[in-house]
Amino acid sequence: xxxCDRCGGEAIIYIRAKREALCENCLLTSxxxxxxxxxxxxxxxxxxxxVALSGGKDSSLSLLMTKEFIEREKIDARIAALTVDEGTxxxxxxxxxxxxxxxxLGVEHKIxxxxxxxxxxxxxxxxxxxxNERRSACTYCGVLRRQMINTIAREWGATKVITGHNLDxxxxxxxxxxxxxxxxxxxxxxxxxPPSSFxxxxxxxxxxxxxxxxxxxCLAAGVPAHVGKCPLTQGMRIGxxxxxxxxxxxxxxxxxxxxKSAEKIISSSRRRLSEGIELRRCExxxxxxxxxxxxxxxxxxxxxxxxxx
Amino acid sequence: xxxxxxxxxxxxxxxxxxxxxDLHEMMDYNRESYMALVNGRPAPEDRYxxxxxxxxxxxxxxxFSPVEGNYEKMR
Numbered sequence: 001x002x003x004c005d006r007c008g009g010e011a012i013i014y015i016r017a018k019r020e021a022l023c024e025n026c027l028l029t030s031x032x033x034x035x036x037x038x039x040x041x042x043x044x045x046x047x048x049x050x051v052a053l054s055g056g057k058d059s060s061l062s063l064l065m066t067k068e069f070i071e072r073e074k075i076d077a078r079i080a081a082l083t084v085d086e087g088t089x090x091x092x093x094x095x096x097x098x099x100x101x102x103x104x105l106g107v108e109h110k111i112x113x114x115x116x117x118x119x120x121x122x123x124x125x126x127x128x129x130x131x132n133e134r135r136s137a138c139t140y141c142g143v144l145r146r147q148m149i150n151t152i153a154r155e156w157g158a159t160k161v162i163t164g165h166n167l168d169x170x171x172x173x174x175x176x177x178x179x180x181x182x183x184x185x186x187x188x189x190x191x192x193x194p195p196s197s198f199x200x201x202x203x204x205x206x207x208x209x210x211x212x213x214x215x216x217x218c219l220a221a222g223v224p225a226h227v228g229k230c231p232l233t234q235g236m237r238i239g240x241x242x243x244x245x246x247x248x249x250x251x252x253x254x255x256x257x258x259x260k261s262a263e264k265i266i267s268s269s270r271r272r273l274s275e276g277i278e279l280r281r282c283e284x285x286x287x288x289x290x291x292x293x294x295x296x297x298x299x300x301x302x303x304x305x306x307x308x309x
Numbered sequence: 310x311x312x313x314x315x316x317x318x319x320x321x322x323x324x325x326x327x328x329x330x331d332l333h334e335m336m337d338y339n340r341e342s343y344m345a346l347v348n349g350r351p352a353p354e355d356r357y358x359x360x361x362x363x364x365x366x367x368x369x370x371x372x373f374s375p376v377e378g379n380y381e382k383m384r
Binding site for chain 1: 339340341342344346350351352353354355356357367369370
């Protein structure tokens with residue numbers, strides 16, 4: 001048995017960048033320290049925090065950390081969870097996990113079906129030829145889910161949306177924006193001030209925590225979380241992930257260093273990056289967008305055509 | 310000297326100084342995308358395997374697709 005380098009208990013993970021093995025308790029202490037540093041900065045008295053809960057390991061741990069933080073630090077904030085059911089068979093299992101966790105924690109939980117919100121579900125496009133070769137099912141699902149979360153949370157009165165994005169997710173997003181040359185997205189990357197009052201500020205408690213750490217803790221502690229993969233997953237993120245994983249294995253700590261560098265570079269040049277980018281209201285749905293018609297409405301129109309066709 | 314370890318139910322005979330990391334490499338499971346459970350618990354990659362251990366690899370990432378060829382297409 002490998003011993004924890006801090007307390008001598010049974011180690012469950014080896015942190016390559018720090019060259020130390022940690023047990024479940026020491027890993028939790030380490031995760032808690034990093035998650036609390038984000039929550040301390042972004043959550044305060046009077047906030048209504050809505051956790052975007054898919055039922056997967058990341059959002060489940062994010063909910064646990066936020067709930068625990070509010071109680072331990074005696075923050076006068078309200079917390080609730082929101083689950084978007086995009087209608088895939090894979091989602092059914094994770095929704096059960098989300099229900100189990102919120103009921104165990106006594107957290108108010110709202111489940112909204114994409115079919116009720118947008119008039120169709122992601123399952124409807126399964127097996128259909130997508131109209132744009134450059135777009136995968138994940139693009140449609142991601143954009144439409146993000147819009148749902150923001151709109152529902154805002155109408156619910158939320159002041160913060162808590163997400164389960166971990167360090168790996170954020171580094172992938174940053175590199176994807178670079179690869180696409182999407183300056184508008186880069187200018188908004190990790191921005192703490194939403195550019196419009198229609199966008200609810202996002203808080204990412206797991207932003208400095210590796211996906212491996214989240215998985216190891218959830219598996220060891222038995223956090224009710226669904227582990228699986230979406231049957232429709234595809235797209236650019238997969239290739240980017242593989243490439244970043246290879247670099248991380250060669251140079252441990254690379255992902256964290258990249259995220260911290262991106263944060264520093266972008267925050268010091270955010271104004272310059274966002275020059276000429278104007279936020280207006282979508283002519284169809286009224287949600288904030290940089291174009292005449294927002295991305296969600298553009299994609300929705302494409303999907304309606306495929307589903308009808 | 311060798312040890313006998315069960316990997317996904319199959320009995321394998323391995324050198325006595327095999328680590329979890331070695332097994333990842335032998336089985337071609339990427340250490341960032343998969344986690345090894347030894348006797349049902351997550352195990353650090355520098356842990357030496359012991360005689361009679363039960364090992365299972367679990368995929369920890371959502372964005373790992375059965376759709377092949379995306380990487381080549383992207384490049």
